[in-house]
Amino acid sequence: xxxxxxxxxxxxxxxxxxxxxxxxxxxxxxxxxxxxxxxxxxxxxxxxxxxxxxxxxxxxxxxxxxxxxxxxxxxxxxxxxxxxxxxxxxxxxxxxxxxxxxxxxxxxxxxxxxxxxxxxxxxxxxxxxxxxxxxxxxxxxxxxxxxxxxxxxxxxxxxxxxxxxxxxxxxxxxxxxxxxxxxxxxxxxxxxxxxxxxxxxxxxxxxxxxxxxxxxxxxxxxxxxxxxxxxxxxxxxxxxxxxxxxxxxxxxxxxxxxxxxxxxxxxxxxxxxxxx
Amino acid sequence: xxxxxxxxxxxxxxxxxxxxxxxxxxxxxxxxxxxxxxxxxxxxxxxxxxxxxxxxxxxxxxxxxxxxxxxxxxxxxxxxxxxxxxxxxxxxxxxxxxxxxxxxxxxxxxxxxxxxxxxxxxxxxxxxxxxxxxxxxxxxxxxxxxxxxxxxxxxxxxxxxxxxxxxxxxxxxxxxxxxxxxxxxxxxxxxxxxxxxxxxxxxxxxxxxxxxxxxxxxxxxxxxxxxxxxxxxxxxxxxxxxxxxxxxxxxxxxxxxxxxxxxxxxxxxxxxxxxxxxxxxxxxxxxxxxxxxxxxxxxxxxxxxxxxxxxxxxx
Numbered sequence: 073x074x075x076x077x078x079x080x081x082x083x084x085x086x087x088x089x090x091x092x093x094x095x096x097x098x099x100x101x102x103x104x105x106x107x108x109x110x111x112x113x114x115x116x117x118x119x120x121x122x123x124x125x126x127x128x129x130x131x132x133x134x135x136x137x138x139x140x141x142x143x144x145x146x147x148x149x150x151x152x153x154x155x156x157x158x159x160x161x162x163x164x165x166x167x168x169x170x171x172x173x174x175x176x177x178x179x180x181x182x183x184x185x186x187x188x189x190x191x192x193x194x195x196x197x198x199x200x201x202x203x204x205x206x207x208x209x210x211x212x213x214x215x216x217x218x219x220x221x222x223x224x225x226x227x228x229x230x231x232x233x234x235x236x237x238x239x240x241x242x243x244x245x246x247x248x249x250x251x252x253x254x255x256x257x258x259x260x261x262x263x264x265x266x267x268x269x270x271x272x273x274x275x276x277x278x279x280x281x282x283x284x285x286x287x288x289x290x291x292x293x294x295x296x297x298x299x300x301x302x303x304x305x306x307x308x309x310x311x312x313x314x315x316x317x318x319x320x321x322x323x324x325x326x327x328x329x330x331x332x333x334x335x336x337x338x339x340x341x342x343x344x345x346x347x348x
Numbered sequence: 349x350x351x352x353x354x355x356x357x358x359x360x361x362x363x364x365x366x367x368x369x370x371x372x373x374x375x376x377x378x379x380x381x382x383x384x385x386x387x388x389x390x391x392x393x394x395x396x397x398x399x400x401x402x403x404x405x406x407x408x409x410x411x412x413x414x415x416x417x418x419x420x421x422x423x424x425x426x427x428x429x430x431x432x433x434x435x436x437x438x439x440x441x442x443x444x445x446x447x448x449x450x451x452x453x454x455x456x457x458x459x460x461x462x463x464x465x466x467x468x469x470x471x472x473x474x475x476x477x478x479x480x481x482x483x484x485x486x487x488x489x490x491x492x493x494x495x496x497x498x499x500x501x502x503x504x505x506x507x508x509x510x511x512x513x514x515x516x517x518x519x520x521x522x523x524x525x526x527x528x529x530x531x532x533x534x535x536x537x538x539x540x541x542x543x544x545x546x547x548x549x550x551x552x553x554x555x556x557x558x559x560x561x562x563x564x565x566x567x568x569x570x571x572x573x574x575x576x577x578x579x580x581x582x583x584x585x586x587x588x589x590x591x592x593x594x595x596x597x598x599x600x601x602x603x604x605x606x607x608x609x610x611x612x613x614x615x616x617x618x619x620x621x622x623x624x625x626x627x628x629x630x631x632x633x634x635x636x637x638x639x640x641x642x643x644x645x646x647x648x649x650x651x652x653x654x655x656x657x658x659x660x661x662x663x
Contacts, residue, residue: 084483186366189643190635193601198635201623202374278492282605285494286620301495305609308498309505316502319495327490334486 085335088328095325099145106139110295119311129313131303137314140295141321147296148325151211151289152276158215159272163222164265168253170223171230181227184220192217196279200288210289214279218272225268229261263340270333274326281322297322353651360647364640368421371635372414375628404430417632426633431625436633439618444637446516446614449526450603451596451641453534458541458599459592463585465542466549471576473554481546488543493602497536497609504532516612533610537602541595548591553584586656593649600642 098105107127114120114134122129128137170180190198199213233239233256242252281298283289290296292303297318304314401407405416420427426436469478519526556562557580565575604616611617615634622630 186363186370188597189363189367189646190639191597191600191642193598193604194635194638194642197604197619197623198371198374198631201619201628201631201635202378205623274490281492282494282601285605286608288620288623301498302608305498308501312502312505315495315498319492319498322492323490323495326492327487330486330490 081335081338084331088331091324091328092332095145095321095328096149098142099149102143102146106136106142108136108139110140110143111135111293112139119307119314121311122313128317129311131300131314132307132311137300137317140300141297141317143295144297144300144318144321145325147207147290147294148277148280148322151207151214151280152273155211155214155276155280156218156269156272158212159218159222159276160265160269162215163219164226164261166219167223167226168230168257168261170227171234172249172253172257177227180223184223187220192275193279193282196283197286197288200283205288205291207290207294210280210283213283214276217279218275221272222265222268225264226261229264230257233257233260267333267336267340270329270336274329274333277322277326277329349654352654356647356650360643364643367639367643368418368636369414371632371639372417375632376410378628421633421636427629429622429627429629431627431630436630439630440615440633440637443613443615443618445518446612447603447607447616447638448641449519449530450533450537450606450612450614451600453530454537454599454603455541455592455596455645457534457538458595459545461538461542462545463549463588466546466588467553467576467581469546469550470553470557478550481550485543485547488539488546491539493536493540494605494609496539497533497606500532500536501609529610533606533612536609537599537606540602541592541599544591544595545588548588549584552587553580556580556584559583582656586653589649589653589656593646596645596649597642600638604638 112135114130114136116134117126117130118134119132120126120130120134122137126136126138128141130136131140166180170177187195196210196213196217199216200209203209203212236256239252239256242256280289281296281301284296284298285302287299287302290299292299300318301315301322304311304318308315398407405413408416417427424437426440428435429439465481469481472478516529517525562575562579565579570579603614604619606612607614607616608620615638619631619634619638622628622634
């Protein structure tokens, strides 16, 4: 790596961490940052252009788009944290059990192969179809959808570690499996898990906004970036700002998460630099 | 080779069977059945409900229902919608070509764009082009396709006012108009795939370029284009196929969402409408068909992988 690309990488990493902190700040301090309430309607200023009283314009009901984008950060981040949490809590143990207990490995991996034959967004949509549309069900659906990914990543990493001499030594000393997992296996999969977490956050945010865009996730009038894009869709020519800014928020959040994930992966394994 | 293909096809058939069981079983987890939902507004008597259940075959054991549903699908009969009374199969048959075309065009655009740019970036490593394309790749991966689609529509509305690019026309009716309508959706859909493919191609080609056999070929005096084609690309594109396979799943999911942006009458729109109407026969059918497309693409790339790379072991 020459110094120029090093500086650029460092700069982009710092920029994306700052951006993410800014979005997190918007979510936490939304009532302080936003000039209006998210469902406050200004009947005389419907589809008003950006500027003046409304920094990013208003939507078809005269609601301030800047306010709703700020509150939308709350929705997006909350849904992402909970759904990634679900994938993590189920995926990690499944992956470790598959790697540690060889007799379960085949069954678990075949089951995961079957789950992989649903395109991810389709699976989330299907689960929402069964549970019924809504924010909580969207979280559950997105969470379940990405369990196999965590399981697969953890398993492939843990398989290598299980074969290590120190694990074999611990086994021969008669140390309990639980202790081997917590002392030897988990610390060694933390690296890949952190990378997977940051990339999965990005995926979860896209999945949530996709579901909300289709009207299956967060329900109006609750502010969500995906739902805002859907409401702006009809007025895309009349009021492009109603589509541009919520999408920009999704894009910047996902971009910064992907950048962080990428950089972490480069640090963990320089051989993979730039790999997809 | 034959046993390999046979084993893959057999495994794929088994996977589809399990998928159909999951799709069928999951809908049965819903506490109220179709008859209950029909009577939600007006309260029919218990006898009327039983009569209807008998009519729809809902009183039979679950495996009998499953087998008759599956048997129907194998002969092209997806059942009739309990909400509208319309044949699910004919609705799916009408929407299927739209989604298939979108997915295929998106895959084509993405793969072509990604491989070309990736090879160029690797070939001119360290150049301005290479320097520029890497952040662009990350941006391409991070743009939600439905937002990109909206931006395209805004751009067209602004720069080419009066040009109508929405309103689907079947390919058989007017091929040129069909492609004109599908161009922007396919580009919006394919760009993320293109970014992923570009990144993988660049890495993989760079790695192969440093291999001994490339140096040997060059020392032997093999011409550069031949080295690129026969030695570098043949080996370098194999991991790219894996990325395409993984990303096609994402792309199919994206097409469901993108159909809404461009008002395309495909499976995605049908699915979302069916969910809104709680038309579960329809939801089952569409989910199964979309998974089928995906599984078939996977089967195809698995076999392609094997054809391209003799080193891949059966397994």
